[in-house]
Amino acid sequence: MLNKGRLWYAIPIAHRLNWRKNDMNKKNAWGKLILASSLALSLVASAITPHPAKAAADTVTLAKLATVTPAQQAAFIQTAAATARTVATQYRLYPSVMIAQAVLESHYGTSQLALPPNNNLFGIKGDYNGASVDMPTQEWDKDKNQMVTVTEKFKKYPDLLSSFNDNGNKLRNGVSWDAGYYAGTWVENTTSYKDATKALTGKYATAPTYGDTLNDLIQRWDLTQYDAAVAPSNQVAYVTAGAGATVYTSYSDNRQPTGGTLKLGTAWRVTNTATRLDGQVFYQVAHNQWISAGDTSTTAPTTVTPANTVIYVANRTGAAVYNTYTAGRQATGRVLPYASAWRATSVAKLATGETLYQVGTNNWLRSQDIAATKPNVPGPVEKTAYQYATNDVLTITQRGGAALYQGLTSQTTGRTLAQGSRWQVSRTAFATDGSIWYQVATGQWVSAAAGTLASGTSTVKERGIVRTHSTTPIMTGTGQLTQRTLAPNTRWQYFAKKKAFGLIWVQVATDQWITGPTLTTE
Numbered sequence: 001m002l003n004k005g006r007l008w009y010a011i012p013i014a015h016r017l018n019w020r021k022n023d024m025n026k027k028n029a030w031g032k033l034i035l036a037s038s039l040a041l042s043l044v045a046s047a048i049t050p051h052p053a054k055a056a057a058d059t060v061t062l063a064k065l066a067t068v069t070p071a072q073q074a075a076f077i078q079t080a081a082a083t084a085r086t087v088a089t090q091y092r093l094y095p096s097v098m099i100a101q102a103v104l105e106s107h108y109g110t111s112q113l114a115l116p117p118n119n120n121l122f123g124i125k126g127d128y129n130g131a132s133v134d135m136p137t138q139e140w141d142k143d144k145n146q147m148v149t150v151t152e153k154f155k156k157y158p159d160l161l162s163s164f165n166d167n168g169n170k171l172r173n174g175v176s177w178d179a180g181y182y183a184g185t186w187v188e189n190t191t192s193y194k195d196a197t198k199a200l201t202g203k204y205a206t207a208p209t210y211g212d213t214l215n216d217l218i219q220r221w222d223l224t225q226y227d228a229a230v231a232p233s234n235q236v237a238y239v240t241a242g243a244g245a246t247v248y249t250s251y252s253d254n255r256q257p258t259g260g261t262l263k264l265g266t267a268w269r270v271t272n273t274a275t276r277l278d279g280q281v282f283y284q285v286a287h288n289q290w291i292s293a294g295d296t297s298t299t300a301p302t303t304v305t306p307a308n309t310v311i312y313v314a315n316r317t318g319a320a321v322y323n324t325y326t327a328g329r330q331a332t333g334r335v336l337p338y339a340s341a342w343r344a345t346s347v348a349k350l351a352t353g354e355t356l357y358q359v360g361t362n363n364w365l366r367s368q369d370i371a372a373t374k375p376n377v378p379g380p381v382e383k384t385a386y387q388y389a390t391n392d393v394l395t396i397t398q399r400g401g402a403a404l405y406q407g408l409t410s411q412t413t414g415r416t417l418a419q420g421s422r423w424q425v426s427r428t429a430f431a432t433d434g435s436i437w438y439q440v441a442t443g444q445w446v447s448a449a450a451g452t453l454a455s456g457t458s459t460v461k462e463r464g465i466v467r468t469h470s471t472t473p474i475m476t477g478t479g480q481l482t483q484r485t486l487a488p489n490t491r492w493q494y495f496a497k498k499k500a501f502g503l504i505w506v507q508v509a510t511d512q513w514i515t516g517p518t519l520t521t522e
Helices: 021-025 029-041 070-090 095-106 160-173 193-200 210-220 223-227
Strands: 132-141 146-155 229-232 236-239 245-248 257-262 267-269 272-275 281-286 289-292 303-313 319-322 331-336 341-349 355-360 363-366 385-396 402-406 412-417 422-431 436-441 444-447 451-453 458-467 472-475 481-486 491-500 503-509 512-515
Touching: 070 095, 070 160, 070 223, 095 160, 095 193, 095 210, 095 223, 193 210, 210 223, 257 289, 267 281, 303 355, 331 363, 331 412, 341 363, 385 436, 458 503, 481 512
Parallel strands: none
Antiparallel strands: 132 146, 229 272, 236 267, 245 257, 245 289, 272 281, 281 289, 303 341, 319 331, 319 363, 341 355, 355 363, 385 422, 385 451, 402 412, 402 444, 422 436, 436 444, 458 491, 472 481, 472 512, 491 503, 503 512
């Protein structure tokens, strides 16, 4: 009967204990646990108040619910987890959901239906190999929008393992008219246990809050820890994450950072490996200390040792900076200039034979780009080039950005102009080696191949006379010097005019063009 929101049961507790301890000793560990729990509970039996927002599932049978201490609850869950893991794995279900169902349906194994000789943890109706028991139960009446009491026939199992197996078989193989009735609970059809509990609501139980109640139990008892396959291990994990490996209290959904971080390059003995149903893998490195496998490598390819030495950039085009030393490292876009000095704090040696030096947080240099002694630094050699004043805007299109050079030399400044950035161009230079350059700051140049000018390129057919006022180089249509020049104060017929490289050009012969501020047209 209902009394002020409490569930009271007409069956006395003594009736629930009307079986012999000697008989239970013949049962499995489940029976021993339930016997011990029931004897203890008989001393403290009383009514409990259901959660007002989450009615009990429809298969909770009417027997006076005893107060179960936290220790007894934990003991039931620990014992239930061992069987739930085995059965749920067999049927590709969530152990956490199965344990929560057992807790909710049986009141931590203490309901009369759950106790011997019934052994029905999940409130499954019908008969098991012909065995059944009639009991009053609470079910959700959609028309009345409330729980109502009815008498139903429930399965009677020889032991609790059979109860777990029958529940797993039911969820995996469905009902007589629909084998996929509970397909929403299968691991392969879900992303987490919450999808499974949602799929149970309205099907496994009529209570509309059934799934929410299961979720609360799963979170309260951290039951997702049982959703992982945990196996002993004796391997070594090497931290490869640039920021180190965060240490967690467990591998479950309820895991919390301990505040500790294992440093990059350090090695740790793994005692257990937990593989979760969602594919995540965690390694146990100490009691209640777990790290993500994604932050480590289990091979031993790398040794990282502390250092305190000065190294020099020996690559004349500069040393690219990488975000880590591992094979998957990425260039940061920063380039350290030739002959510059840097203090190395760590040295990483890889199985591939590569060696990298750490010169800052997440900043690593390859050994082939550096030297232990400062290289000779001859004065920068300027390229021989013709330079012309320009007034244009350059947009960097080169992937990864464009290196900035000191004058018309091969020596970089160590800076990179980001892809997509825009820069004012004041001069254009055509070097005798075929390279073309734009000046974007005093003494700082960038390759013309690294971007495009706002003025673009255009050509029109036009005839006229052009007069030179100084020695004028002849170039091809692509800006390459031909090693020929036109003498000053000479007149030439031109056949076309175009704009390119931020300058105005005229064509004086096939693929021969001239430009410059000292040209005048007639």
